[in-house]
Amino acid sequence: MSVPLKLIYNEGPTKTVNKDVHKATVKPIVTYNNVCKSYGDLHVLKNIDLNIAPGEKVALIGPSGSGKTTLARLLMTLEEPTDGTIEVNGELLWHQRVNNKLVKANEKHLHQVRGNIGMVFQHFNLFPHMTILRNVMEAPRNVLGLSKEEAKERAITMLERVGLAEKIDAYPAQLSGGQKQRVAIARALVMRPKVMLFDEPTSALDPELVGEVLEVIKAIAAEGEMAMLLITHEMDFARDVADRVLFFDQGRIIEQGPPKKIFINPESERLQTFLSRFNKH
Numbered sequence: 001m002s003v004p005l006k007l008i009y010n011e012g013p014t015k016t017v018n019k020d021v022h023k024a025t026v027k028p029i030v031t032y033n034n035v036c037k038s039y040g041d042l043h044v045l046k047n048i049d050l051n052i053a054p055g056e057k058v059a060l061i062g063p064s065g066s067g068k069t070t071l072a073r074l075l076m077t078l079e080e081p082t083d084g085t086i087e088v089n090g091e092l093l094w095h096q097r098v099n100n101k102l103v104k105a106n107e108k109h110l111h112q113v114r115g116n117i118g119m120v121f122q123h124f125n126l127f128p129h130m131t132i133l134r135n136v137m138e139a140p141r142n143v144l145g146l147s148k149e150e151a152k153e154r155a156i157t158m159l160e161r162v163g164l165a166e167k168i169d170a171y172p173a174q175l176s177g178g179q180k181q182r183v184a185i186a187r188a189l190v191m192r193p194k195v196m197l198f199d200e201p202t203s204a205l206d207p208e209l210v211g212e213v214l215e216v217i218k219a220i221a222a223e224g225e226m227a228m229l230l231i232t233h234e235m236d237f238a239r240d241v242a243d244r245v246l247f248f249d250q251g252r253i254i255e256q257g258p259p260k261k262i263f264i265n266p267e268s269e270r271l272q273t274f275l276s277r278f279n280k281h
């Protein structure tokens with residue numbers, strides 16, 4: 001059993017880190033194996049190797065256009081890698097192993113693997129004609145095949161978790177951007193994914209609404225067992241939530257480590273330059 005390890009640094013917040021995260025023996029929940037992605041001559045991802053352990057919180061930072069969203073889109077199965085493989089919970093995305101050979105995965109297989117991944121994007125894409133409760137119940141009903149009562153119970157629990165229990169009968173148009181994003185988080189969580197992927201979840205929000213969404217994500221992260229990949233331009237948030245921070249530039253992982261190392265003792269010049277832009281603000 002893993003033992004939570006309390007870690008305090010730089011007068012910063014108290015973090016809970018899963019000790020097992022850094023042990024080589026833990027079977028990763030997500031594996032990128034030599035993944036490349038090109039659009040014509042543009043090589044957006046170059047030989048990415050990345051393991052994410054169960055429960056591990058990984059923040060991805062880096063300049064605009066460095067390939068962070070592309071890395072996420074591959075995991076969401078919205079894009080196919082040009083080369084390499086990705087595994088989630090031991091199952092290949094895009095490919096299957098048949099007689100030890102890689103063959104193209106069918107839709108059924110993809111659907112199954114995708115069920116392990118929850119996604120929250122910049123834009124919430126809620127169904128405007130459905131109440132908040134219906135928005136969150138929809139996938140448990142239609143994808144998991146739960147009864148109406150079971151789906152409702154699960155949805156209400158999730159909406160309570162993101163602080164929106166009193167809004168279940170409201171429609172998306174009646175909510176603030178921050179509240180809509182919290183619904184989107186509940187909608188992803190209700191499927192009980194093993195991995196949650198957040199792609200700049202606050203970048204479309206008015207500044208005064210950013211905090212409430214980040215607080216919800218932090219609270220979910222602190223609960224533990226679910227792995228998270230967080231793409232963010234919020235450096236304080238990355239520092240507070242992540243067990244490991246990856247600095248991405250020009251399609252490669254340039255540097256990675258615990259937040260303390262990345263934000264206080266960055267090694268590469270590129271990371272130092274990148275961080276200095278944030279420190280000026």
Ligand SMILES: Nc1ncnc2c1ncn2[C@@H]1O[C@H](COP(=O)(O)OP(=O)(O)OP(=O)(O)O)[C@@H](O)[C@H]1O
Nearest residue numbers: 039042044062063064065066067068069070071200
């Ligand atoms: N479908 C596509 N066709 C062609 N080029 C693309 C496509 N999608 C992304 N790109 C290019 O890939 C590069 C990486 O884009 P990506 O969105 O992954 O970067 P990013 O690090 O997430 O940037 P940001 O922080 O601004 O969101 C960019 O040069 C982008 O123009």
